[in-house]
Amino acid sequence: MILTELTMPEFEAGLRRTRTVLIPFGAVEEHGEHLPLGTDTMQAEDVCRRLAERRALFVAPPVHYGVCRSTGCHPGTVSITTETLKALAIDLVSDFYRNGLRFFVLISGHAGGTHNAALLDAGEVLLKRLPEAQIAVVTEYDLAAGEGRGVIETPGDAHAGEIETSRILHTRPHLVKGRGRAETPTFPKGILVRDKRRHWPGGIHGDPTRADADKGRRIEALVVDALERLVERLEAAED
Template sequence: MILSDITMPEFIEGLRQTQTVLIPFGAVEEHGHHLPLGTDTMQAYDVCCRLSEKRPVFVAPPIYYGVCRSTSSHPGTISITTDTLRALAVDLVSNLYRQGMRNFVLISGHAGGTHNAALVDAGEKLLARLPQARIAVVTEYDLAAQHGRDLIETAGDAHAGEIETSRILFTRPHLVKGTSPRETPQFPKGILVRNKRNYWPGGVHGDPSRASAEKGEKIEALVVEALARLVDELENFVEKV
């Protein structure tokens, strides 16, 4: 059930079937010279919608903005602060809880460490406030890399590389504009820098040339299956006391 598409009576009926909601978090962020700025959001929202076709779950509208540090100097990246992301997650879950939801999956298509730490922090705060809430925080890209590892040829593939390019080639081929050269960021270890683009000019971590729509279709299916298992586990989770 796509929250933005259903009516009030359909929402009420939906609560009789499930109290689980998926909240996709993404980013507006550079993805090399070939992928759209909304890649992370598209990937997270797509797998949520695909899962909703297989089982009763609510899917909240995607959050397009995230915390983007490594790509902050690249054209097109629009970042928010950790405080903003944390507050947004807390407000959304709190209101969905008030509306009758009890199981919450905060699924991020953006794999930034600071971004995801803020979502985990929000989840911890919510557990303390909402006595009946069950909360999972998962990075959707990690599911793709883990469960699609047998399909991926590029060691250490990450941002705008083989995995993400394959997935967008499958879901939105019209948005893939050619390719980008293979690249690995060259940030100095332990030293913070002001202009991160000087150490990562192309904004790619991996090898887009190894991507294919066929790989993307298989990876997408594996991510949906992994998400389904997580929802099963969350809905049946009983915390030790």
């Protein structure tokens, strides 16, 4: 059930079928020269919608902005602070809880470590505040990289590379502008840098030239399967 498409009575009826909601988190972030800035949001929302076609659950509208640290110097990246993201996640889950939801999956299409740490922090706060809540925090990328091991050819593929280019070629081929080129960032270990683009000029981590739409279709199906297993475990959880 897509939340924004429901009427008030339909939402009430939905609560009699499920108390689970998926909340997709994304980003407005560069994805090389070939992928759209909304890639992360698109991927997270897509798998939530696919799963909603299989089983009764609510899909919240996506949060389009995230914490983008490594890509902060690249044109088109628009970031929010960790404090803002954490507060937003807490507010959203709290009000879904007030509405009767009890099982929450915060699924992020953006795999930034700082971004996801903020979501995890929010989840820990919510566990203390909401006694009946069961909460999962997962990155869509982790599911894709893990489940798609037999599909992906590029070791360490991470950002705007084979995985993400394949995914967008499958779902929105008209938004893919060429293929980009293989790249690995060269950030110095343990040292913070101001000019991040100097160490990562193209904004790609992986090899988008190995991408194709069929890989994207197969990876998406594997991610939806993994997400369904996570929901099943969450709904069966006892804390």
